[in-house]
Amino acid sequence: MHRNHWYNQNQYWHNPGYYQQPINWQRRVTIQEAMDIAVERVPGQIVKVELDTKMGTLIYEVDIVTAQGVKYEVEVDVNTGGILSVELD
Structure with missing residues (x-):
């Protein structure tokens, strides 16, 4: 008897278009x-960087x-390199 599975491993491993871009x-x-x-x-001089x-x-x-002379804080995501926020400091 055939059972429907919610998980289809072929969808993940055998379909090259499943992921839009490779994940590293x-x-x-x-x-x-x-x-x-x-x-x-934000063009200017970096005065401090913190993780x-x-x-x-x-x-x-x-x-x-x-x-x-305006100070900004720019938050950069470590995993993606995306800017999360730009705020006056």
């Missing part, structure tokens, strides 16, 4: 990459002072 669980953004990402968003957690996610907090 080992790869993390370096501190230098995080600084480059932050300065690209921290926010809601269970590892982030880099990059403090930048612009040419006008």
